[in-house]
Amino acid sequence: MMIDTPAVVIDRERLDANIAAMATHAAAHGVAIRRHVKTHKIPEIAQMQIDAGARGITCATIGEAEVFAEAGFTDIFISYPVYLSKRAIERLNALAGEIRIGVDSVEMARAAAGLREDIKALIEVDSGHRRSGVTPSSEALTQIREALGSRYIGVFTFPGHSYGPGNAKQAAADELQALQTSVERLGGGLTSGGSSPSAQFTGAIDEMRPGVYVFKDSQQITSGACTEDQVSMTVLSTVVSRNVADRRVILDAGSKILSTDKPAWMDSHGFVLGQPDARVSALSEHHATIFWPEDVELPEIGDQLQVVPNHACTVINLVDEVYVRATDGTLEAWKVAARGKNS
Amino acid sequence: MMIDTPAVVIDRERLDANIAAMATHAAAHGVAIRRHVKTHKIPEIAQMQIDAGARGITCATIGEAEVFAEAGFTDIFISYPVYLSKRAIERLNALAGEIRIGVDSVEMARAAAGLREDIKALIEVDSGHRRSGVTPSSEALTQIREALGSRYIGVFTFPGHSYGPGNAKQAAADELQALQTSVERLGGGLTSGGSSPSAQFTGAIDEMRPGVYVFKDSQQITSGACTEDQVSMTVLSTVVSRNVADRRVILDAGSKILSTDKPAWMDSHGFVLGQPDARVSALSEHHATIFWPEDVELPEIGDQLQVVPNHACTVINLVDEVYVRATDGTLEAWKVAARGKNS
Numbered sequence: 001m002m003i004d005t006p007a008v009v010i011d012r013e014r015l016d017a018n019i020a021a022m023a024t025h026a027a028a029h030g031v032a033i034r035r036h037v038k039t040h041k042i043p044e045i046a047q048m049q050i051d052a053g054a055r056g057i058t059c060a061t062i063g064e065a066e067v068f069a070e071a072g073f074t075d076i077f078i079s080y081p082v083y084l085s086k087r088a089i090e091r092l093n094a095l096a097g098e099i100r101i102g103v104d105s106v107e108m109a110r111a112a113a114g115l116r117e118d119i120k121a122l123i124e125v126d127s128g129h130r131r132s133g134v135t136p137s138s139e140a141l142t143q144i145r146e147a148l149g150s151r152y153i154g155v156f157t158f159p160g161h162s163y164g165p166g167n168a169k170q171a172a173a174d175e176l177q178a179l180q181t182s183v184e185r186l187g188g189g190l191t192s193g194g195s196s197p198s199a200q201f202t203g204a205i206d207e208m209r210p211g212v213y214v215f216k217d218s219q220q221i222t223s224g225a226c227t228e229d230q231v232s233m234t235v236l237s238t239v240v241s242r243n244v245a246d247r248r249v250i251l252d253a254g255s256k257i258l259s260t261d262k263p264a265w266m267d268s269h270g271f272v273l274g275q276p277d278a279r280v281s282a283l284s285e286h287h288a289t290i291f292w293p294e295d296v297e298l299p300e301i302g303d304q305l306q307v308v309p310n311h312a313c314t315v316i317n318l319v320d321e322v323y324v325r326a327t328d329g330t331l332e333a334w335k336v337a338a339r340g341k342n343s
Numbered sequence: 344m345m346i347d348t349p350a351v352v353i354d355r356e357r358l359d360a361n362i363a364a365m366a367t368h369a370a371a372h373g374v375a376i377r378r379h380v381k382t383h384k385i386p387e388i389a390q391m392q393i394d395a396g397a398r399g400i401t402c403a404t405i406g407e408a409e410v411f412a413e414a415g416f417t418d419i420f421i422s423y424p425v426y427l428s429k430r431a432i433e434r435l436n437a438l439a440g441e442i443r444i445g446v447d448s449v450e451m452a453r454a455a456a457g458l459r460e461d462i463k464a465l466i467e468v469d470s471g472h473r474r475s476g477v478t479p480s481s482e483a484l485t486q487i488r489e490a491l492g493s494r495y496i497g498v499f500t501f502p503g504h505s506y507g508p509g510n511a512k513q514a515a516a517d518e519l520q521a522l523q524t525s526v527e528r529l530g531g532g533l534t535s536g537g538s539s540p541s542a543q544f545t546g547a548i549d550e551m552r553p554g555v556y557v558f559k560d561s562q563q564i565t566s567g568a569c570t571e572d573q574v575s576m577t578v579l580s581t582v583v584s585r586n587v588a589d590r591r592v593i594l595d596a597g598s599k600i601l602s603t604d605k606p607a608w609m610d611s612h613g614f615v616l617g618q619p620d621a622r623v624s625a626l627s628e629h630h631a632t633i634f635w636p637e638d639v640e641l642p643e644i645g646d647q648l649q650v651v652p653n654h655a656c657t658v659i660n661l662v663d664e665v666y667v668r669a670t671d672g673t674l675e676a677w678k679v680a681a682r683g684k685n686s
Binding site: 038060083085088246 | 345347348349350381403404406423424425426428430431447448450451467473474475476477478503581582583584585586589591593595596597598599600602603604605625627628629630632643644645656657660661662663683685686
């Protein structure tokens with residue numbers, strides 16, 4: 001198979017290992033896994049996760065849930081405070097299988113009355129990330145619970161403040177406290193949490209929803225959640241320009257495939273696999289600029305390099321298909337079935 | 344027409360005005376326009392640009408050129424130092440019409456011998472952006488010219504250092520000098536330049552290739568290249584969560600539609616149209632976090648807001664279609680035909 005670069009390439013052996021390791025980790029802690037498919041958006045990978053013992057899947061949007069329901073997945077949690085417009089309610093009611101949604105306002109808890117009776121709801125609580133979710137100690141928590149009635153089955157949170165070096169352990173503790181405080185106040189319910197970095201410290205919660213661990217990325221390495229040799233997804237790119245005097249190398253992988261995700265605590269847009277000092281210092285739409293390390297020979301025009309992107313989830317959403325490389329080197333194309341399903 | 348949010352919406356009247364203004368500006372300076380279609384990737388908009396008097400179009404990749412050639416465009420410049428693999432040469436030779444490519448190395452100037460004779464080349468020179476392109480004073484410039492032979496028709500540059508407040512005028516001067524120095528050394532040739540911010544200072548060059556001016560964006564406003572009332576493209580989004588005490592509002596437009604492009608000289612990921620102080624301070628994949636201005640009433644859950652993104656080009660590449668709103672309010676869907684064409 002001939003691949004035009006830039007292209008997303010997945011190492012099958014590492015992908016298998018990452019899925020197996022998370023299954024083992026969760027089993028050891030007695031925590032169920034409801035893997036987040038927003039990272040890969042690929043039914044083949046979700047099926048590998050289910051086969052490894054996942055309870056069901058997590059989606060970010062109704063559109064993603066539609067793709068995965070169509071592909072035969074029957075236990076889907078949309079872990080998002082979905083705005084329940086008339087049309088959203090129709091789309092949710094049309095989904096086959098066991099469906100759960102997130103709710104973080106009294107308004108939406110009331111609007112949920114329009115949903116099919118077997119669609120259940122989890123209340124989103126904020127464990128310190130300051131994004132969506134109600135404060136565990138707030139009056140809103142009990143009001144939402146009351147408005148949901150029998151639709152209520154538990155609470156969830158996303159400890160997004162786990163990202164950043166050294167933050168994961170505290171974030172996991174915050175998560176556990178937020179979930180426990182909430183279910184105690186509500187007289188019970190499922191507790192759902194877990195980002196990829198905080199998963200390693202997961203405590204007494206019922207289920208976790210890690211996503212990016214299947215691929216790993218530069219952000220996860222910098223966060224301390226994984227090592228370079230666990231990275232299963234890279235962007236294959238070609239050297240298109242070089243300036244010997246400046247030791248500058250330009251790759252054809254730009255922001256339209258690597259994405260520009262770069263939290264303040266990171267100093268680059270990714271790096272070359274096997275050359276951790278060859279960092280992408282600038283990114284245009286179709287150019288990655290690397291000032292090549294002094295002690296390493298400068299690549300030639302036409303050389304192909306694998307770039308470890310900062311954030312796997314936004315990279316996958318930029319391509320229609322990925323190339324999965326088996327240990328014997330053969331490539332298979334898998335469709336990113338839920339690419340672009342933002343709504 | 345019912346739109347599920349988040350969605351890209353284009354104001355037709357402002358789009359028309361932006362295209363007309365650039366045509367008037369270019370005509371007044373006697374500079375031809377070869378508009379960059381990477382910004383919109385939409386044949387309907389490219390046709391509007393041609394109708395307004397553009398000389399031809401500029402693409403970033405062979406894949407984009409294939410889409411626009413298929414749509415009937417016959418004068419296409421791929422302003423990129425294309426890596427001429429065997430397959431790239433086959434794809435270029437299969438394109439109908441008048442085709443031009445960029446070259447910035449002796450290796451590729453030689454490889455260009457495999458191209459159809461009527462495919463012409465422009466040498467890329469670096470005018471200060473330190474990305475691809477050879478230095479105008481370098482030996483490489485004349486060596487590439489020699490290797491190209493009769494395929495050579497001129498030089499081009501992208502003065503990308505025009506971005507950033509106050510940089511545009513100097514970048515336009517650098518661009519002019521780099522192009523003039525180069526054609527003087529080479530004994531003549533076409534000079535092609537022009538970013539959207541520097542276009543306002545464009546001097547004695549033959550053609551310019553602005554792209555983002557059709558839509559404008561938050562980056563262009565901050566750069567001083569336009570004002571808010573010229574913005575023709577926004578991301579329609581819905582308030583999905585709010586925290587009254589914290590004055591925090593969460594929209595359903597995240598990094599998977601707004602993209603995370605944020606140069607160091609910008610302090611947010613975009614802002615709400617008509618509310619310039621309502622800035623997106625954090626962006627997750629499906630959440631935009633806005634700390635709402637104290638003196639403005641907090642929006643309700645379900646309210647729809649238009650977000651002006653930081654960078655129009657990366658937003659368009661995240662959606663399959665855009666909604667074009669006429670002055671009478673009617674909406675029409677246009678397909679982003681070249682979305683994802685990275686190679």
